[in-house]
Amino acid sequence: GQQVMQIPQYQHVQEGEDFTTYCNSSTTLSNIQWYKQRPGGHPVFLIQLVKSGEVKKQKRLTFQFGEAKKNSSLHITATQTTDVGTYFCAGGSGNTGKLIFGQGTTLQVKP
Amino acid sequence: DAMVIQNPRYQVTQFGKPVTLSCSQTLNHNVMYWYQQKSSQAPKLLFHYYDKDFNNEADTPDNFQSRRPNTSFCFLDIRSPGLGDAAMYLCATSREWTPPYNEQFFGPGTRLTVL
Numbered sequence: 001g002q003q004v005m006q007i008p009q010y011q012h013v014q015e016g017e018d019f020t021t022y023c024n025s026s027t028t029l030s031n032i033q034w035y036k037q038r039p040g041g042h043p044v045f046l047i048q049l050v051k052s053g054e055v056k057k058q059k060r061l062t063f064q065f066g067e068a069k070k071n072s073s074l075h076i077t078a079t080q081t082t083d084v085g086t087y088f089c090a091g092g093s094g095n096t097g098k099l100i101f102g103q104g105t106t107l108q109v110k111p
Numbered sequence: 112d113a114m115v116i117q118n119p120r121y122q123v124t125q126f127g128k129p130v131t132l133s134c135s136q137t138l139n140h141n142v143m144y145w146y147q148q149k150s151s152q153a154p155k156l157l158f159h160y161y162d163k164d165f166n167n168e169a170d171t172p173d174n175f176q177s178r179r180p181n182t183s184f185c186f187l188d189i190r191s192p193g194l195g196d197a198a199m200y201l202c203a204t205s206r207e208w209t210p211p212y213n214e215q216f217f218g219p220g221t222r223l224t225v226l
Binding site: 030031033035041042043044045048050088092096097098099101102103104106 | 152154156159201214217
């Protein structure tokens with residue numbers, strides 16, 4: 001079945017360093033969504049990408065959707081302690097709304 | 112504020128004792144989802160409703176059932192909880208089932224402990 005692989009599983013950075021998490025799908029995706037889950041919290045929607053090669057920015061966060069719509073990345077510039085949490089990508093395929101979640105990347109930021 | 116509410120936030124039950132978790136939403140969304148999330152894992156979809164149309168995931172155990180009596184409420188029933196069912200249960204909603212309107216809004220979750 002469809003799988004969405006996300007790497008790395010964990011990332012420790014010094015505050016001010018950049019951070020990137022990557023998602024790869026075994027099949028072409030119709031869209032990809034990104035969520036952030038703070039420790040002890042619930043996933044919170046960040047963004048959705050639907051177009052091939054799409055790039056969206058939210059302040060220090062940059063989201064990309066690959067040309068083949070099989071991969072995506074989230075890049076955070078100059079991390080802050082408020083960026084701590086687990087970032088999940090979630091891909092959808094075909095006309096189904098079902099999202100396949102990646103395993104998540106847990107970001108720790110050392111002040 | 113429009114939101115997704117889950118009650119209770121923490122639930123302790125005994126092995127084999129039925130338990131019901133509830134979810135309500137003020138977003139007037141068509142789709143409601145139930146996810147199971149275990150520690151350090153991604154949320155796992157159990158089932159979803161589009162309006163009153165129930166959709167079960169193929170690998171969701173029969174032990175898990177759901178009801179959606181109206182647009183606003185959705186319940187998760189675990190008929191005979193086992194130790195392996197201890198997890199965070201997340202309810203989510205989305206306006207529509209298909210993109211681009213299927214961004215999901217999650218409730219705070221119910222953490223289930225099975226003794």
